[in-house]
Amino acid sequence: MTKHFRPLGYTAAAVAALALASSLSAQAPTDTMMNEQVKSYDWVRPQADYVRKTVMIPMRDGTKLFTVIIYRKGTQDGPILLSRTPYNADKMSSRNRSQKIEEILPVADAEFVNDGYIRVYQDVRGLDGSEGDYVMNRPLRGPLNKTKVDHATDAYDTIDWLVKNVKESNGKVGITGSSYLGFTSLMALIDPHPALKAAVPQSPMVDGWMGDDWFHNGAFRMFGFDYDLGQTVKKGGGDVPRGGGDDYTAYLEGGSAMDYAKAYGLLDLPVVRKVLEHPSYDAWWQGQAVDKLLGARKLTVPTMLVVGQWDQEDSYGAPAVYQALKAGGNDNVSLVIGPWRHSQVNYEARELGPLKWEGDTGLQFRTQYMKPFFDCHLKTNAPACDTPPVLTYATGENKWEVSQAWPAGAYTPLYLGANSSLSWTKGASGSDSYVSDPAKPVPMLPRPVHMKGDEWKTWLVQDQRFADGRTDVLSYQTGVLDKPVHIKGAPKVDLRAATSGQDSDYVVKLIDVYPQENTADPKMAGYQLGIGIEIFRGRYVGGFDKPQALEPGKVYDFKWALPNVDHVFLPGHKIMVQVQSSLFPLYDRNPQSWVPSIMDAKPKDYVKATETVHFGGDQASAVWLPVAQD
Known part of the structure; x- marks a missing residue:
């Protein structure tokens, strides 16, 4: 047996020091005044x-886009899951500088990379590591984009390169992402690459x-200027x-959108000027509407659309x-509505504000x-597909439900009435x-009010008692429910109202009132x-592309939809509708x-105006609820 002897008098620490000295002696000698900055450090270690x-x-136009490709060592025949982002692909794929794959990627990626998926993040053109010019929500090639490139062509060219150059892949690609990444x-579904198999x-x-980031039914969201400036x-x-004070005061003092933009030098931003130049739903907005672009085509890629109820x-x-x-007759599309805020599907989702769910609904x-949907379309030996046509989470009863179509309820009017009442039957005429x-919206x-952080993320589930009882807010409610009312779809507003002014906004809130005990x-x-x-902005009562002055005192029929929901109003609760003219x-x-x-x-x-809401008889205001027959 061979024995190893340590020289007399040498401790373990001394031996280690000798080893370190030997290692350092192999490096180039250092000078105390040499430049101590080095060019780079590879934080991904062996x-x-x-x-x-x-x-x-x-x-195709020669522009190069920065792309990060990540997979677990030993991966072979792996599907590719792609996301194209304006939010820095390098940072998105290095959440922590760890040597474990689950730690560097977003939480929602773990299930995929642990099952052989190859994760790819890419900066859109003009941002972060990518070359080219950046255009916010770059329109499709055509009347609004005279170049030969757009997000559809960039996705196509990216997928083409990936399937030809990532030898660990099986040549099948899926695409996903939330918000801008959802866009x-x-x-990518417009004239898609043949290797794109699921989205x-x-x-x-x-x-x-119409209803996403910048306007809702004609009413402008001025806080979008923050996004423009940052982006x-x-x-x-x-x-x-x-400043960091009350945003209510800051925007009130800022005045109109134009005056606010001028005060903060925002007119130097092309995207701000574009939005200010197009206050109505003109050809510029309509030409960018992705639902119209996709609706005019045959969908060839199986697609699962996801949104949060709040x-x-x-x-x-x-x-x-x-x-x-x-x-358009497409059957390879499904819809998911979860009990989430914006993008919460990709995080832990056990709760939203004061609401608690049955477990982590995002997971x-x-x-x-989601993963079974991608698996059945992307894996080499794919399992059979069993994708629900419509998947929603019934809040109130707190459970997942499958429906065959959407909306999944029959529209039933809930009428506004006298003495602040709501009823399933039309009452006598009144107002x-x-x-x-406008000085006190x-x-x-x-x-x-702070339009950042948790307040912004959860404002839609805020207790509305702070508004109930204000003199400029009307509240109508049912009696105590003796049986559940289950709604599955987008409630529709039919508001018969008149103003003493020449324009007006109307806000309708559908509210679940919990028992007092x-x-x-x-x-x-x-x-x-x-x-x-x-x-809803009143000037668009005759068409979103046709703003018109309202005739003072004339009763108009204002119609619009509330967000899509799956919700159960439980026995013992009440249903409330609030009406106001500012938010x-x-x-x-x-x-x-x-x-x-x-x-x-x-x-x-900016002038005061008297707003009159009519109910009953021939001018019956109502909210039409998509009531499901459970």
Whole structure:
């Protein structure tokens, strides 16, 4: 037996020091005054359990896009899961500088890379590591884009390169992502590459005027200027520098959208000028509406559309695309509505504000539905597909449900009535009035209002008792329910109203009123939970591309939809509808006098107006609920 002897007098520490000295002596000698900055450091070490590559993929016009490719070591015959992002692909794929693949990638990627998927993130052209010019939500080639490239061609060229150069793949690609990444996922479906076999666009930006990020039914979201500044400025970007106080006060003092933009130097941003130049639903907006673009084509890629029931940013897009595709006879599209805020599907989703679910609903969806959907379309030896046509989470009863179509309920009117009542039957004619004062708009949240962080993420489930009882808010409610009312679809507003002004906004809130005594969850006692909240700008009553002054005193029929929901109003609860004329500072104030563009309204244009809501008889206001027959 061989024995190893340590020299006398040498401790373990001394031996280690000798080894270190020997290692350092092999390096180049150092000078105390040499430049101690080094060019780079590869933080992915040999002991990492994954491979992480960065490449510049050439597009058809020669522009190269920065792309990160990640997979677990030993992966072979792996499907590719692609996301195209404006939010820095390098950072998105290096959440932690770890040597474990689950630690560097977003939480939602773990189930995929642990099952042999190859994860790919790419910067869209013009941002972060990619070459080229950046255009916000770059339109499809055509009247609004005279170049030969767009997100559809960039996705095609990227997929073409990946399947030819990533030898560990099986040549099949899926695409996914939320919000802007949902938009780029949808654009990849237009004239798609043959290797694109499945798509899961989540909370996609689809129509910025009708109901996603910039406008809702004509009412402008001024806080979008923060996004514009952060997204399109190379140096000095970020939020508009209005300070960290009450956003209600800051926007009120800022005045109209144009005056606010001028005060903070935002007119230097091309994207801001574009939005201000197009206050109505003109050809510029319509030509970018992705639901219209996809609805005019045959869908060749199986697609699962995903949205949160309380998505505070992009509630409109996914259901709009679903309806457009189904109207075009496409059967390879499904819809998912989860109990989530914007993009919460990709995070832990056990709760939203005060609401608690049965387990982590985000994880449940990803493992039980999303991954099986990709597996059956992307794996080499694919399992059979069993994708639900429509998957929704019934809040109130807190369980997943499968439906064959959407909406899944029969529309039934719930009528506004006398004495602040709501009824399934039409009552006698009458009306209620309130004074809307643009100098004192109804806040979206109890003040002080902060449009960032958790307040913004959960504002749609805010207790509405802070607004109930205001003199400029009308509240109508049913009696105590003796049986559940289950709604599955987008409630529809039919509001018969008149104004003393020449323009007006109307906000309708559908609310679940909890019992005044609730020992099972005391903090929810009496809670007024918003189930659907949406605005309509009155000047568009004759068409979203045809703004018109309202005739004072004339009763108009204002019609619009609330967000899509699956919700159960439980026995012992009440249903409430609130009506008001502002939701500030989420939406800009309507001056209530006639101005050609509200964007450019001046202080003198903002006037008080009396708003009259009619009910019963021939002028019966109602909210039509898609009631399911359980």
